[in-house]
Amino acid sequence: MKTYLLRRVLAIIPVMLVVATVAFVLIHLAPGDPASVIAGPDASQEDVAKIRRQLGLDEALPMQLVRWYGRLLTGDLGNSIFLRRPVLEAVMDRVEPTLLLTLWGTVIAVLIGVPTGVIAARYHNSIVDQSCMGLALVGLSVPNFLLGLLMILCFGVWLGWLPVAGYVAPDAGLVKHLRSILMPSLALGLVQSAFIARITRSSMLDVLREQFILAGRAKGLAEPSVIYKHAFKNAVIPVLTVIGINVALLIGGAVVIETVFNIPGVGRLIVSAVLRRDYPVVQGVVLLIAVAYTLVNLAVDMAYLVIDPRIRYR
């Protein structure tokens, strides 16, 4: 088990190398560079070229790549060209809103999606099942930014119940924080819950067809016990996988939701960096997201061990 864990952690290194190289190459291949963005629209070619030289962007690409590898070896992700501070610092500044949005969005998604999927499977082919899956289909079809804008209009502008935008950290007041994060979390969570509901229902239906479920019912077990205690526990593994993938994706920042609700998270950081060609930030953040993704996958695999004692890793 320990060997397995160590192997998985060490496997992050080649992943990082590949991701670092791909991120570097892709952002440098994109036309445009940060010098022209910094200089502004009325700057002359000469001004832009001067800034390019100051930023070291006139060096040959292979040299810049080697320099990037060299910094990575010492854990240095470089300095943001626009923010003029270390990339790691810039990311850490934004990690809290993104993680909290991820957390609350996932909680909402799980609290709505899992029971909906279980109930739909329990009352399979009935009006309850069809209603649940109908709502899930609507949830999957509505873009989360549209849902977000509609919520801003309804709860922010018309009813005035919640702030339309902005982020308040928990240390500035828990109630204020929850008010600021509720709409964006709902916009994210409701759409994800639709997906989780469908996967949960599908997984439950597969398990409910198993022989041991028939045996349990034949032995006289109460239906709620069959569904919620025995079937659900066996059906939860694929659901956990999907939840894990969603969490990993959200750690990269729910870009559109962060933009709509003005949340200063990792997603907004990376989008601004791409638009402004802030190379160190793009490279650094992509690398960190790859590491986070790998670690989340590892956590999900470890969770399987808890849920299903038959699973063992060597």
Place this chain on the structure above:
Amino acid sequence: MSTLILTLATLLPLTIALVPASAQETPRTGGVLKAATIGEPPSLDAHFTTATITYQIMWHVYENLYTLDKNYDPTPMLAEGHTVSDEGRRYTIALRKGVKFHSGKEMTAADVVASLQRWGRMHTTGKAIWKQVEALEAKDASTVVFHLKSSSGSLLYALASNYAAIYPKEVVDGAGDGQVKQFIGTGPYRFVEHKPDRHIKLVRFKEYAARPEAPNGFGGKRTAYLDELQFIPTPDIAVRVAGVETGEFHFGQTIKQDQYERLKKIPQLEPRIVKFGFWPTAVFNHKQGLMTQKKLRQAFLAALDMEPIMAGSFGHKDFYRLDGALFLPEQPWYSKVSLELYNQRDREKAKRLLKEAGYAGQPVRWLTTQEYDYMYKSALIAKPQLEEVGFKIDIQVVDWATLVQRRNKPELFDVFSTGHPVVFDPALSVAVQCDWPGWWCQEDKDRLLQEMARETDPKKRKVLVDRVQAIFYEDAGKVKFGDAFALDIARKELRGSFRPLPYLHFWNAWLAK
């Protein structure tokens, strides 16, 4: 007793009605202004960038030697005044005394010289004017002297440009060739913090040395009524509008013009048409490719119908004006010369010119971007008009960073979209410069611009503007689609002189409640 009460009840409203409106509008000190901006500035160093959002925020912190009065003429700000000698080649500028930087240090000539030399080295406008400067020296602690190569009608306008900021000498020295590390000026607000994607915070500078005269345009007395200014980057337009509607923001910048009719009806809001805007333009590539041929450019210009282009790009008739002049009617440089060549809508002429040019249907590569909605829409609407007369138009939609890079490479485009802001000095306008992308270098025009830069008599300058405009149209230097105006919104309780003026600013502004 009842008679007394009745008398008072009758007299009181009459008394209030007799009080002048201005007394009811007494500025109130205090409060935190929250202004929703379009996004993050690329830099907070005014010398380092030409981005509009940089000066919109930072000119509350920095000041210049000169600024613009209500007639858009230069007026002293940090300067006390100036004398001109040596046939216009020497400007001796006296500085105001007792003006402090936010660091507590008093401004001296050494700071001014260091700042303006840096601006002259780094900034586009500074570099343009520095071609005329032989030397800048500190004659004493409160006098600077410009030694020019020839007389200049542009120097004071350039010094009034929003980017010619005065920094402490130590800040300039500490920056080297890079950006400044501290944001210290003499303005009514001092910089506190910049949290990217959250806010830029400025607070009132208690030791601000205001000018004594009444406000006059951007000049005169600047009073910091508001305790604090927060500029909050809010990229989504709908969220900027919603935030001002609910009162979370007091001000929202650059709203879509087609929202105007709806916003006018909301009682808490005051939409503001920013009349000194910019002109959307299609810039020809004069260095390489199809558009080096004058007849093709003239055909392009002849074919266009500007009304649908401007209406489609700006959505509401109050936000554009069909006018082909290089300057606005509000400016002394406004000219009607050659405007018969603007908005010709002459398809037959365009077809004839294409034939004379021997145009064989090669695609005209037009670079545009959706990041500025009007640029994209103007290209889209112009395309069928041009294709109707025989052009083949290849619209290439890219992001702004790509467009700005590609427009510096003449082999990559024939036309690109941009917008030219209103300028106050004709000789400094990038719209007519030779060394700006597009590279419209025309011998007579360039000679006239040099003459204009040296000419100090406004009447003679106006004659030169007329001649430059005539060449602009005869040579088809660029395509001006029209004058465009922006839409900002403010809460009604936000009062102040920023309302009638272009160039967003919040000194002399206050929150009524």
